Amino acid sequence: MLREGTVKALVIGGGIAGPVTALALRKAGIESVVFEAYDTTADGVGGMLTVAPNGLAALQLAGLEPDFGEPLRHMVMADAKGRTLGRISGDPSRVVTRAELYQRLRELTVAQQIKVEYGKRLADVTNDENGVTATFSDGSKETGDVLIGADGIRSRVRAIIDPQAPQPEYVGLLGFGSYAENSGVHGDPETMYFVFGSSFLGYWEQPDGTVAWFNNLAVEHPDQESGNWLERLREAYGDDLPAKQLLAHSSEVVAAGPLEIMPSVPHWYRDRMVLVGDSAHAPSASSGQGASLAAESAIQLARCLRDIPDLPTAFATYEQLRRPRVERIAARAAKTNSDKRGMGPLTRLLMPLVMKTFGAKAFTKDQNYRIDWDAKVS
Numbered sequence: 001m002l003r004e005g006t007v008k009a010l011v012i013g014g015g016i017a018g019p020v021t022a023l024a025l026r027k028a029g030i031e032s033v034v035f036e037a038y039d040t041t042a043d044g045v046g047g048m049l050t051v052a053p054n055g056l057a058a059l060q061l062a063g064l065e066p067d068f069g070e071p072l073r074h075m076v077m078a079d080a081k082g083r084t085l086g087r088i089s090g091d092p093s094r095v096v097t098r099a100e101l102y103q104r105l106r107e108l109t110v111a112q113q114i115k116v117e118y119g120k121r122l123a124d125v126t127n128d129e130n131g132v133t134a135t136f137s138d139g140s141k142e143t144g145d146v147l148i149g150a151d152g153i154r155s156r157v158r159a160i161i162d163p164q165a166p167q168p169e170y171v172g173l174l175g176f177g178s179y180a181e182n183s184g185v186h187g188d189p190e191t192m193y194f195v196f197g198s199s200f201l202g203y204w205e206q207p208d209g210t211v212a213w214f215n216n217l218a219v220e221h222p223d224q225e226s227g228n229w230l231e232r233l234r235e236a237y238g239d240d241l242p243a244k245q246l247l248a249h250s251s252e253v254v255a256a257g258p259l260e261i262m263p264s265v266p267h268w269y270r271d272r273m274v275l276v277g278d279s280a281h282a283p284s285a286s287s288g289q290g291a292s293l294a295a296e297s298a299i300q301l302a303r304c305l306r307d308i309p310d311l312p313t314a315f316a317t318y319e320q321l322r323r324p325r326v327e328r329i330a331a332r333a334a335k336t337n338s339d340k341r342g343m344g345p346l347t348r349l350l351m352p353l354v355m356k357t358f359g360a361k362a363f364t365k366d367q368n369y370r371i372d373w374d375a376k377v378s
């Protein structure tokens with residue numbers, strides 16, 4: 001049972017799921033402290049994120065207005081000869097740098113006087129009937145009523161809940177990204193283009209005319225291979241449109257990291273500990289839904305803790321609400337990764353039909369998901 005009176009949650013991880021959980025808990029009348037391993041937030045780290053409409057709605061429930069980054073209303077699928085294969089339009093997503101999103105979430109936690117402690121790396125956890133105690137690598141300890149593992153894809157909390165829990169798996173693709181100037185490639189700034197050619201490439205013309213691009217390259221052993229990635233990408237894409245121009249007009253390339261998927265995590269909670277975000281469900285980056293699903297789970301966890309005083313029941317209800325949805329989206333993204341060359345010739349041929357039938361429909365359904373914050377969880 002949650003303790004009578006004031007309830008205190010220890011939130012491990014100050015990325016996206018952590019601050020959103022803390023903000024939603026505050027709205028639910030539950031106090032929390034966020035512990036982040038690094039000395040500051042990851043400002044300036046990482047590239048761009050697309051937050052889907054469902055994620056924007058979840059963030060809004062935590063108090064973050066969808067006015068960050070730039071709006072994106074359309075997705076166009078094309079081949080490497082410039083032919084359009086499919087198009088999806090819907091409610092706007094927002095493209096934002098990781099730094100801006102973290103900064104906005106940080107401002108909100110500061111405004112709400114939620115304590116965020118930096119430089120606190122969780123090492124271990126002990127539980128008993130009176131509470132849960134987190135021990136950090138600097139030797140300090142903190143006790144609360146519930147401990148929430150929002151500590152990302154390599155979660156320590158997940159390993160404490162279940163030492164046999166699976167680890168993320170590399171899918172054989174290395175992500176890259178950069179910006180091209182004066183490339184002669186243009187597009188509508190409210191459209192993200194996905195090109196399936198020699199390999200996958202996505203691009204987006206920013207309002208200032210610079211084209212941001214990102215792609216995946218099949219790389220067997222990313223930790224052992226290095227070299228001039230820009231040269232390797234130019235070689236891999238050959239005469240593909242518009243990859244050739246974009247790569248020719250980019251002076252550097254940034255390795256965005258290996259694409260990983262998290263196998264299904266069997267245990268999302270134990271005793272007074274529970275997982276939220278990538279620690280429980282990290283779909284491959286190709287889903288474009290990781291941050292959005294993390295925000296949704298944070299909101300649903302806060303609702304369950306608000307409405308169900310018995311911890312095991314609250315955690316079980318939370319898992320029931322979340323697991324089917326997140327695993328369906330993860331499975332679809334894994335399927336996208338399975339063709340490392342981007343898309344087979346038959347799929348390419350059938351793309352317009354695929355998009356018209358289940359592709360666009362499933363995509364839109366995922367994006368239309370909304371949480372009713374006021375509804376009581378039973």
Ligand SMILES: Cc1cc2nc3c(=O)[nH]c(=O)nc-3n(C[C@H](O)[C@H](O)[C@H](O)COP(=O)(O)OP(=O)(O)OC[C@H]3O[C@@H](n4cnc5c(N)ncnc54)[C@H](O)[C@@H]3O)c2cc1C
Nearest residue numbers: 013015016017037050121122151152277278288289290291
């Ligand atoms: C290349 C790439 C592109 C992506 N693009 C998109 C996209 O376009 N759209 C999208 O929705 N998603 C995208 N994602 C996925 C998205 O980044 C994640 O799903 C999202 O960040 C998950 O949020 P989180 O808070 O659960 O985890 P994280 O953002 O990883 O945050 C976890 C936090 O916990 C901290 N931490 C870790 N261990 C400890 C510890 N022991 N103690 C204390 N703190 C700890 C970390 O320092 C970190 O700050 C992408 C991912 C990658 C790799």
